Amino acid sequence: MKFLCVLCDQPMKLVEVAPPDRGALSVLYECPECAHRIAMLTNPFETQMVTSLGVEIGPGGEKTESKCPFSAMVPGAGAPGAESGVTWTASALRRLERIPEFVRPMARGGIERFARERGLSEVDEAVLDEAKSFFGM
Amino acid sequence: MKSYFDIAGDGGSRVLEQVRAKQSRIAAALAGVRRMVAVGSGKGGVGKSTLTLQLAHALREDGASVAILDADLNGPSQARMTGLGSVAPVPGPDGLVLPRTAAGIGVVSMGLFVPESAALDFESVAAGDSYVWRATKEFAVLGDLLAGVAWGPLDFLLVDLPPGAERTVQYAEFFGAAAALVLVTLPSDLSRGVVARSVAGLRRAPNRVLGYVENMKGYCCSECGSVRPLFAESSAIDLGIPCLGAVPFDPALAAACDRGEPLPAAAAGPAWPAVRSVAAAIRGALEAS
Numbered sequence: 001m002k003f004l005c006v007l008c009d010q011p012m013k014l015v016e017v018a019p020p021d022r023g024a025l026s027v028l029y030e031c032p033e034c035a036h037r038i039a040m041l042t043n044p045f046e047t048q049m050v051t052s053l054g055v056e057i058g059p060g061g062e063k064t065e066s067k068c069p070f071s072a073m074v075p076g077a078g079a080p081g082a083e084s085g086v087t088w089t090a091s092a093l094r095r096l097e098r099i100p101e102f103v104r105p106m107a108r109g110g111i112e113r114f115a116r117e118r119g120l121s122e123v124d125e126a127v128l129d130e131a132k133s134f135f136g137m
Numbered sequence: 138m139k140s141y142f143d144i145a146g147d148g149g150s151r152v153l154e155q156v157r158a159k160q161s162r163i164a165a166a167l168a169g170v171r172r173m174v175a176v177g178s179g180k181g182g183v184g185k186s187t188l189t190l191q192l193a194h195a196l197r198e199d200g201a202s203v204a205i206l207d208a209d210l211n212g213p214s215q216a217r218m219t220g221l222g223s224v225a226p227v228p229g230p231d232g233l234v235l236p237r238t239a240a241g242i243g244v245v246s247m248g249l250f251v252p253e254s255a256a257l258d259f260e261s262v263a264a265g266d267s268y269v270w271r272a273t274k275e276f277a278v279l280g281d282l283l284a285g286v287a288w289g290p291l292d293f294l295l296v297d298l299p300p301g302a303e304r305t306v307q308y309a310e311f312f313g314a315a316a317a318l319v320l321v322t323l324p325s326d327l328s329r330g331v332v333a334r335s336v337a338g339l340r341r342a343p344n345r346v347l348g349y350v351e352n353m354k355g356y357c358c359s360e361c362g363s364v365r366p367l368f369a370e371s372s373a374i375d376l377g378i379p380c381l382g383a384v385p386f387d388p389a390l391a392a393a394c395d396r397g398e399p400l401p402a403a404a405a406g407p408a409w410p411a412v413r414s415v416a417a418a419i420r421g422a423l424e425a426s
Contacts, residue, residue: 001147001148002141002146002147003148004138004139009138011144011146013149014149020262023262023263029149044262045263045269047263048266048269048270049263049269050152051262052270052273053273054159054274054278054280054281055152055156057151092228095230096228098285099226099228099286100278101281102281103226103233103250103285106250107225107228110225110227111228128227131225132227132229135227135236136224136237136239137227
């Protein structure tokens with residue numbers, strides 16, 4: 001979607017995306033010539049149609065919904081280690097971030113359980129490799 | 138006054154840019170896949186998933202590296218049929234480590250991530266209007282799966298499609314020309330009629346349709362060992378695509394699938410040679426192209 005300042009015949013620039021409010025999105029556009037500003041306001045129906053593409057809107061990548069579609073179905077969908085007391089090294093976290101976002105809560109829960117059962121308090125790449133072998137992959 | 142196409146870019150939303158970036162990630166993740174074969178029908182209950190798994194085993198027995206993508210997000214069955222339902226997802230250096238069966242067949246299915254007791258549900262700001270956006274969301278999730286799994290080098294990636302003639306066409310378009318289609322039908326007019334709709338719809342898609350498989354063409358009697366009729370068979374509807382073979386229904390093989398047991402151990406009946414013959418026909422059709 002693009003917006004045109006009819007008076008200046010210039011494409012307007014996206015300036016800001018306000019945090020979503022009850023599913024509604026406010027996107028601010030400005031004409032680079034005359035500085036006239038308009039706001040595009042979407043209803044939840046329209047917001048959802050766009051976010052269903054799996055994209056984030058705007059220059060700052062404004063998230064309009066939780067990207068984990070199953071978070072209500074997966075216990076402990078918070079940050080890694082938030083509830084289990086198991087911490088993740090930076091390199092292990094990078095691996096976690098490379099898998100589909102909706103799989104992460106389950107992967108995290110399974111790996112942290114795997115670590116706890118072995119008396120480990122930290123998940124590093126070696127633990128992930130060990131889990132891979134353990135599950136026969 | 139300028140029109141839409143006079144203005145470069147996408148207005149600052151970065152939507153197009155993100156969609157294209159995701160397409161690139163999918164292409165990179167699938168770079169090692171030699172052949173993608175989508176097994177669909179249009180009709181439900183014709184044994185697409187069972188046949189997909191059987192074909193995977195047949196191809197694997199011939200030495201091919203094979204994985205299955207269960208694209209039926211709402212009614213996934215491959216996790217149960219392969220006995221991988223309790224395997225935890227493991228993050229690897231290049232994405233999600235591909236879970237494998239004892240036979241070495243890779244399996245990605247929503248059944249690995251969502252328990253059978255739960256329906257696949259998406260958090261949404263417009264939950265009551267899911268009929269509008271849900272299909273789009275499902276394709277986005279499927280794209281995330283394709284891009285986020287370390288598929289590695291594969292001779293065959295078999296895609297188990299959901300039912301629905303129009304869905305078959307949508308999935309074919311989603312996977313693009315790289316995916317060849319195999320359609321499954323029962324030997325009945327009812328089933329062939331629905332599959333004929335899929336064939337008609339697929340004429341507009343970029344994919345090659347390799348042919349169809351007549352599944353459940355008779356059943357294997359466990360008492361006398363013969364194959365007996367199961368449906369009132371008809372050839373009144375010409376599907377206009379090659380027949381890749383016919384597979385009888387084998388209760389022992391179906392039960393093994395239900396229990397997630399390794400297939401070759403249960404493959405003593407006449408169905409198994411028929412599956413192997415279909416697998417050979419698929420290979421032949423692909424190599425002829």
